[in-house]
Amino acid sequence: HVQLVESGGGSVQVGGSLKLSCAASGDTDGVYCMGWFRQRPGEERERVAALDSDGTINYADSVKGRITISEDNAKNIFYLEMNNLEPEDTAMYICAVSGGYKWTGGWCTEFAMDYWGSGTQVTVS
Numbered sequence: 001h002v003q004l005v006e007s008g009g010g011s012v013q014v015g016g017s018l019k020l021s022c023a024a025s026g027d028t029d030g031v032y033c034m035g036w037f038r039q040r041p042g043e044e045r046e047r048v049a050a051l052d053s054d055g056t057i058n059y060a061d062s063v064k065g066r067i068t069i070s071e072d073n074a075k076n077i078f079y080l081e082m083n084n085l086e087p088e089d090t091a092m093y094i095c096a097v098s099g100g101y102k103w104t105g106g107w108c109t110e111f112a113m114d115y116w117g118s119g120t121q122v123t124v125s
Contacts, residue, residue, distance in 0.1 A: 002026040002115040006095050009120030012085055020080040020120060022095030028076050033098040033108035036069060036080045038091035038122075048093070049080060050108040058107065062088070085124040094119040 096113035
């Protein structure tokens with residue numbers, strides 16, 4: 001079992017920056033996908049960025065060029081650095097990991113994730 005705790009959310013002005021952290025604990029050795037998702041009220045959850053244990057990274061088109069996902073294996077933390085934030089980035093940001101590789105119709109989809117954090121709110125105005 002893996003526990004995930006996000007931090008780093010907050011309120012920022014348009015054009016500002018935030019760096020979110022997702023600290024993982026527990027049985028992290030088998031983690032394959034690490035992802036950041038976001039959800040706005042009344043909307044479906046959207047994958048913002050994901051990283052797998054082979055180093056493959058993918059970003060949603062809406063955030064490309066503004067967001068960077070990274071990890072610190074030694075600390076069992078992965079990050080989402082967000083720059084040039086826009087009001088449309090306002091959402092609850094949730095990190096998730098998969099307990100291993102599994103194909104769910106796509107690479108590191110939300111259906112592949114086994115463990116989820118509770119989220120951290122980002123508000124851009």
